[in-house]
Amino acid sequence: MSMAQVPKGQQPKRQRGHIRVAAIMKAGTELFTEKGFEATTMTEIASRSGTATASLYRFFPTKESLAEALLVQFARHALDELAELAARAPAMTPADLAAAFVDFSFSLQSERRFAVKLAEAGGASEEQRNLLRAAMLDRVSKMLRELIPSLPMARSRAMAAVLMMIFRSIGGIGDQRPAAQRVLLAETKEMVRLYLSAAAAAAN
Amino acid sequence: MSMAQVPKGQQPKRQRGHIRVAAIMKAGTELFTEKGFEATTMTEIASRSGTATASLYRFFPTKESLAEALLVQFARHALDELAELAARAPAMTPADLAAAFVDFSFSLQSERRFAVKLAEAGGASEEQRNLLRAAMLDRVSKMLRELIPSLPMARSRAMAAVLMMIFRSIGGIGDQRPAAQRVLLAETKEMVRLYLSAAAAAAN
Amino acid sequence: MSMAQVPKGQQPKRQRGHIRVAAIMKAGTELFTEKGFEATTMTEIASRSGTATASLYRFFPTKESLAEALLVQFARHALDELAELAARAPAMTPADLAAAFVDFSFSLQSERRFAVKLAEAGGASEEQRNLLRAAMLDRVSKMLRELIPSLPMARSRAMAAVLMMIFRSIGGIGDQRPAAQRVLLAETKEMVRLYLSAAAAAAN
Amino acid sequence: MSMAQVPKGQQPKRQRGHIRVAAIMKAGTELFTEKGFEATTMTEIASRSGTATASLYRFFPTKESLAEALLVQFARHALDELAELAARAPAMTPADLAAAFVDFSFSLQSERRFAVKLAEAGGASEEQRNLLRAAMLDRVSKMLRELIPSLPMARSRAMAAVLMMIFRSIGGIGDQRPAAQRVLLAETKEMVRLYLSAAAAAAN
DNA sequence: AATGAATGAGCCTTCATTCAT
DNA sequence: GATGAATGAAGGCTCATTCAT
Structure with missing residues (x-):
């Protein structure tokens, strides 16, 4: 189990990344507020924030x-x-x-x-x-x-x-x-x- | 109201139904309280209340x-x-x-x-x-x-x-x-x- | 964490169940032999054995x-x-x-x-x-x-x-x-x- | 074959490419041996060989x-x-x-x-x-x-x-x-x- | 040319719900 | 009527591969 892998939950390093993260957090805030934690899906958050599911996981490795x-x-x-x-x-x-x-x-x-x-x-x-x-x-x-x-x-x-x-x-x-x-x-x-x-x- | 016409077998059955329902609601209350709505599964409720899944759905058509x-x-x-x-x-x-x-x-x-x-x-x-x-x-x-x-x-x-x-x-x-x-x-x-x-x- | 849930990996209790399990094991044997463990997907095994994915998991709780x-x-x-x-x-x-x-x-x-x-x-x-x-x-x-x-x-x-x-x-x-x-x-x-x-x- | 026409800068680049390829192959050999083909990820190989994922694909277009x-x-x-x-x-x-x-x-x-x-x-x-x-x-x-x-x-x-x-x-x-x-x-x-x-x- | 970031496709697994006995 | 079994639809997460800078 080489820990040397690419770290998950990276901080964004470029401009775009920061914007992305902000969009994700906004969508997450809205959806969690509307429907609660369990009822909200990552797919939904990704979609509302204009991201692909996998991109979302680059910044937040788990829900x-x-x-x-x-x-x-x-x-x-x-x-x-x-x-x-x-x-x-x-x-x-x-x-x-x-x-x-x-x-x-x-x-x-x-x-x-x-x-x-x-x-x-x-x-x-x-x-x-x-x-x-x-x-x-x-x-x-x-x-x-x-x-x-x-x-x-x-x-x-x-x-x-x-x-x-x-x-x-x-x-x-x-x-x-x-x-x-x-x-x-x-x-x-x-x-x-x-x-x-x-x-x-x-x-x- | 000719009460004599009521089939005798009916009553016990209804009785049983009530007991069932009560058991289900008890289990539901406990489990929803313990783990929340989404984290509780119908199977679990059925099992804790001693009912079969399908029976549960006879009384409560949806979660x-x-x-x-x-x-x-x-x-x-x-x-x-x-x-x-x-x-x-x-x-x-x-x-x-x-x-x-x-x-x-x-x-x-x-x-x-x-x-x-x-x-x-x-x-x-x-x-x-x-x-x-x-x-x-x-x-x-x-x-x-x-x-x-x-x-x-x-x-x-x-x-x-x-x-x-x-x-x-x-x-x-x-x-x-x-x-x-x-x-x-x-x-x-x-x-x-x-x-x-x-x-x-x-x-x- | 009530362990009282329905146990996974149940043994089949009815005729059909046994046939199912046999079909699954056959498909599993074939596919694992053909493509190896990792390259074989549960979906594939299910499909070749004529089962739904979820049914497969009734008998075998994990791959x-x-x-x-x-x-x-x-x-x-x-x-x-x-x-x-x-x-x-x-x-x-x-x-x-x-x-x-x-x-x-x-x-x-x-x-x-x-x-x-x-x-x-x-x-x-x-x-x-x-x-x-x-x-x-x-x-x-x-x-x-x-x-x-x-x-x-x-x-x-x-x-x-x-x-x-x-x-x-x-x-x-x-x-x-x-x-x-x-x-x-x-x-x-x-x-x-x-x-x-x-x-x-x-x-x- | 006018060898004098060959751009001087080329050679070092090729050299670098060879080193790259060697590093990638070394990492690939190690990781495939350690964890098998499927369990090894391209990202991991890139990381262990000090290459960027996309660079890796320049030399090896698929896994x-x-x-x-x-x-x-x-x-x-x-x-x-x-x-x-x-x-x-x-x-x-x-x-x-x-x-x-x-x-x-x-x-x-x-x-x-x-x-x-x-x-x-x-x-x-x-x-x-x-x-x-x-x-x-x-x-x-x-x-x-x-x-x-x-x-x-x-x-x-x-x-x-x-x-x-x-x-x-x-x-x-x-x-x-x-x-x-x-x-x-x-x-x-x-x-x-x-x-x-x-x-x-x-x-x- | 080099690389950090993005993503489509797909994987394993779960569960509410419906069949078939 | 009751119940064990079946399943479609989804969910969280991963990864080979491709963009865009």
């Missing part, structure tokens, strides 16, 4: 590896925005942060709801998923302590876990009519605001 | 139809418990109802989390899913108005939609250690309590 | 398992005939045994040369192959000691290994014209006769 | 053509050594020639056993294979007549065919422990010696 790459992409994006939110938190009121968090959650989920599916079900290694969850929990927890510096660590982590629940399921709102969406987002923000305000009050 | 039946069963169960909750709501405080709703959501999801997956992704017709969602929204909305009679209809429906989000995603807690689960459930109850209390205060 | 079954079948056949030869050896002259062994080798190889390929290359587990080789060596060695009782064990095993070489490669003669075949078989018998006679003379 | 070239190379080598053996045969005893032929067969096979596979199964055109076989038969036959000048042509060809059988299958010994190899080689030489001696005796 799982594609899912994982998508998850990482999502994670990076989410964690970055979360960090930014945390940075702005000290200057915010609970109401501000509640609104910002809900908006962030919604925007992320509605366009990439698949990530939740990937993160919760097959399509990414257990390890990968746990890493992402832990990282997000960390960031949300940190964000809360930026808002409420006196918040005990344990409490902030518990609260973060609760907020993650909302993060996870808010994408479902995307199916509604725009008017309904606005109402539901406002309602969710209100609930989160109450939650954060109470915690702030208790902590001081 | 989807089985999933749908399971979803309906789940829905009936959930709606019943929700109705019961609504019936008890008038005598409850917001804190009581918050706790009861969260417990109800968690218990239902942790043992039959597959239903959420089925309801959100493939495995059940769009129509079926929408029906279930609408019915549950109705019940939760009704429950809220039992708790807070003066709550405007529109508001109660919006709040119900928010609570459904929690209902949907709370199953994820089941993966944590028992101690963590307790903390998170308590935390979630607190958030819901604040939400309901505020609504009650505003409505009066 | 390897089919090869192995074929190898075992071959082995059984060969070992049986070899045992019979050994039983008759005490009453034979070296010339008789030489002729009998060469005829046996040729008849077996010309119609099932694939077994050699399977036994020497991929398509059967290392273990399986070694078992077969060892068993055949044993039988041939035993056969030699039946012919020449005073033959030392070590010598008989070494001679058996040499005879196995002939066994392995004599199938190639099958490509020649019948007249040439006859000559070559006679010639081979002569060489083996000389070999056995010399050993007999030396041992006494 | 089969590479195999064929390797077979020819092997044939040339074998035929040369055989010719040399034949040249030395007149001065040899049957025992000498038996030993020499067995050693020659073994050394050739153990390092390039793949050639036999190629020669017997896919990977080279029927025609090519027949040519090689015929040529080798010729040489062996000639070698025999050098040893035993009075040997009738027909007999020498028949004997040559028998010796080719040994040539073909002796590579299998390579799998054994060194000690066992020595014993088996000695044993084989003995058989061949008896065969040649008897033929010599009969011919005179």
Whole structure:
């Protein structure tokens, strides 16, 4: 078994390659979001991204590896925005942060709801998923302590876990009519605001 | 209605059929929960339920139809418990109802989390899913108005939609250690309590 | 991972099943012999045996398992005939045994040369192959000691290994014209006769 | 023939081409021997030989053509050594020639056993294979007549065919422990010696 | 001319579903 | 009516071969 073979999952080395990879990831994101990991076929992804099946495998040696790459992409994006939110938190009121968090959650989920599916079900290694969850929990927890510096660590982590629940399921709102969406987002923000305000009050 | 004319042999057969169906649905529930819709095979369901593959198809003509039946069963169960909750709501405080709703959501999801997956992704017709969602929204909305009679209809429906989000995603807690689960459930109850209390205060 | 699933590689339980399996094994034998293990496709075997690909997999869960079954079948056949030869050896002259062994080798190889390929290359587990080789060596060695009782064990095993070489490669003669075949078989018998006679003379 | 017109740059290029081809053939020989014809990929050969896939195809337009070239190379080598053996045969005893032929067969096979596979199964055109076989038969036959000048042509060809059988299958010994190899080689030489001696005796 | 990238064709295997007993 | 067996259609993945730079 000579490992000296051509490595799979190569990084693209030319311009075209990068464009290709981007197209594949886009198609993958869309299809996984629409139909879930298992119901999506590599053939379909290839076809929607204008690639041949085999080309797809040059960059992502397995279906799982594609899912994982998508998850990482999502994670990076989410964690970055979360960090930014945390940075702005000290200057915010609970109401501000509640609104910002809900908006962030919604925007992320509605366009990439698949990530939740990937993160919760097959399509990414257990390890990968746990890493992402832990990282997000960390960031949300940190964000809360930026808002409420006196918040005990344990409490902030518990609260973060609760907020993650909302993060996870808010994408479902995307199916509604725009008017309904606005109402539901406002309602969710209100609930989160109450939650954060109470915690702030208790902590001081 | 000449009951004497009913062939005696019929009854046992029907009886057997019911037992069969029950066994199949049990196996289906278990397997879908364990491995997801796509990863579960009809052969496996047949085998675990002690049925022959072809017999299984006598009752459920497609895999989807089985999933749908399971979803309906789940829905009936959930709606019943929700109705019961609504019936008890008038005598409850917001804190009581918050706790009861969260417990109800968690218990239902942790043992039959597959239903959420089925309801959100493939495995059940769009129509079926929408029906279930609408019915549950109705019940939760009704429950809220039992708790807070003066709550405007529109508001109660919006709040119900928010609570459904929690209902949907709370199953994820089941993966944590028992101690963590307790903390998170308590935390979630607190958030819901604040939400309901505020609504009650505003409505009066 | 519930192992309670339907076991693969089932033994046929009905008349039809047995016929099927026989047809598959026949087609497999032919094709593996003609084109080798890797170059033969399951689709081809299925088609030549009048089965659907998937049916083939009911009985032989992998391509390897089919090869192995074929190898075992071959082995059984060969070992049986070899045992019979050994039983008759005490009453034979070296010339008789030489002729009998060469005829046996040729008849077996010309119609099932694939077994050699399977036994020497991929398509059967290392273990399986070694078992077969060892068993055949044993039988041939035993056969030699039946012919020449005073033959030392070590010598008989070494001679058996040499005879196995002939066994392995004599199938190639099958490509020649019948007249040439006859000559070559006679010639081979002569060489083996000389070999056995010399050993007999030396041992006494 | 104005040699002065030949572009100077040509020579080095051809030189490079030769080196390339040699590297490819070396890698091909190694890999085919290690893993067999089908299991070896062109990409792998390219990679091990430091060539790009497409360059490889410049010299060998198909995988089969590479195999064929390797077979020819092997044939040339074998035929040369055989010719040399034949040249030395007149001065040899049957025992000498038996030993020499067995050693020659073994050394050739153990390092390039793949050639036999190629020669017997896919990977080279029927025609090519027949040519090689015929040529080798010729040489062996000639070698025999050098040893035993009075040997009738027909007999020498028949004997040559028998010796080719040994040539073909002796590579299998390579799998054994060194000690066992020595014993088996000695044993084989003995058989061949008896065969040649008897033929010599009969011919005179 | 040399090479990284692209791909059509096909392989092994699986599974929902339908026959035939 | 129940069941073991059969199968068409597909899915993930690979590879010899050809493009395009």
